[in-house]
Amino acid sequence: MPVARVVQLPDRGKLLVATDLQGNVRDFRRVAELYEAAVAASPEGALLVVTGDLVHGPEIPASMWPDYLGSYYHADSATLLGEARELADRHPGRVIYLLGNHEHAHVGGPVVSKFFPDEAGRLDAILGPERSGAIRAWFAEWPLVAYARRAGLCMLHGAPSAGITRASDLDLARLDTHDDFEQPVDEILAGILWARTTSTARARAFLQAIDPELSVAVYGHDVVREGYTIDREPLLCISTSFGCFDGDKVYLEWDLAERAESAYQLAARGLRPLYPTATAVYRA
Template sequence: MKQRLVVLPDHGQLMVSADLHGNMQDLLALEAHFERLRSSSSNVHWVLLGDLVHGPDSAARARQPELYDFPDESFAVVDHVGKLQAAWPGNVHLLLGNHDHGHVGGVHTSKFHHDEVEHLESTLSADQRARLVAVLEGAALVAIAPCGVLLAHGSPDASLFDVHAVNSLDLDPRNNDRHGQWLLSSLLGSYGQPDAVTREVLEHAGRSAGMDLRVVVHGHDRDEAGFFVEGEHQVCAVVFGAPPRNKRFVVLDLAARYPDAHAFREGHEVLRLYPTA
């Protein structure tokens, strides 16, 4: 089994970005921020929270151009992330999203096309499909850091009580037991949880990892405001689904402590992708 858990260090900086859905311009803008961080420190980690693929169709672009007027460059995005991982091994980490999952054993999504997996793969050569699958199959499912954060595509429910359990998961749900199927589904498909559930998840997951975990940072959701907090312990910084002026990502100090979601401050930990838009 591949390692699906990323354990981040207790020093350096951590950049976190959420769903891209085929937007190459946003990926390159994030890469520029990553390079700026690296210019002052070599110990910088970047965690992408998944959903690299499946951009808007022409109808969505026409209907809401302020949100969706960009070309779907899903393969180029995945391929570029793979190159970033090769260039910075151990520093650029990809977590799997539910849209990505469809290409490596998961449910085929239908956000912008009836079968988005089939739609994308029908445009690829055999070599391109193999490269797409290689990057997505290598994705992790959860990342944790001693600064107090747990990162995943979705905001997990009580099925996550031992972070090491993700290393036993098969990306084909049929090959997992009932709990494994529940856990995989939660990590990839859950939206915000009741605060009591997230507190329990963080307590149990943290105990299993020997860390005091306090905040879930997730993607999967969208908000035109670009950032939202759920309860005391969940945050979501939005790239896809927000207008350019509101797109946001997160930068954390891995040597600090983040006791709750309110420690994520605008202009400090929460940054705009396009500050002059």
């Protein structure tokens, strides 16, 4: 029985969406704090979607930190995963982590080598055999897409570039078909875990396949130094953490009972600074 790769969110409640933590524990704690506050403040409850790449980040001294990585941090993916699991356990079914290409590297995807030649190998070595096995089993269950019909929102790791005709096509995607010499990564996975952008027509076809009511795709994967970008409708790319300065980091907050008509409208009304008192460096 394949794992369900597409999760439908309820039509009511507050939705928070964050992207690409890459082992940044301080930013994860800030997201968790914002989510707990939303749970406490929302009569109909709150949901959190993190669109993948919770793990794998730089472990370099501040003195060697390059400007292009934004505000300094020392990645600690093991601690972040422990806290992510606790948060999800405290709010069953309400905290959803989507698979990113960095998690995919632990469960059959291509090797990722951002800061280490083999990022998954580096994290496995830190975790040890027992915990890395448990993490692999957990990642293997993570969905690829979360969507909210009434709000019109579709969340995923990268741009929605995969050519699918129905939501169940995603359930058939094989995580473990990749082999460095013979097999390319599954074409559907390549089209949602690695794509940085796509055309309006491809994105709309993807949304239509998931659910005809969907109007905007929300994702991360790429670094947007200003915090977010809209290449074209219906694409909203958000940077909550990795590669940004604190004052430029943003997350999305949206009432699930309210329909988002476009990426522009969603960005204008739903984006919030992760650190409201920090000074933006790139965002106007």
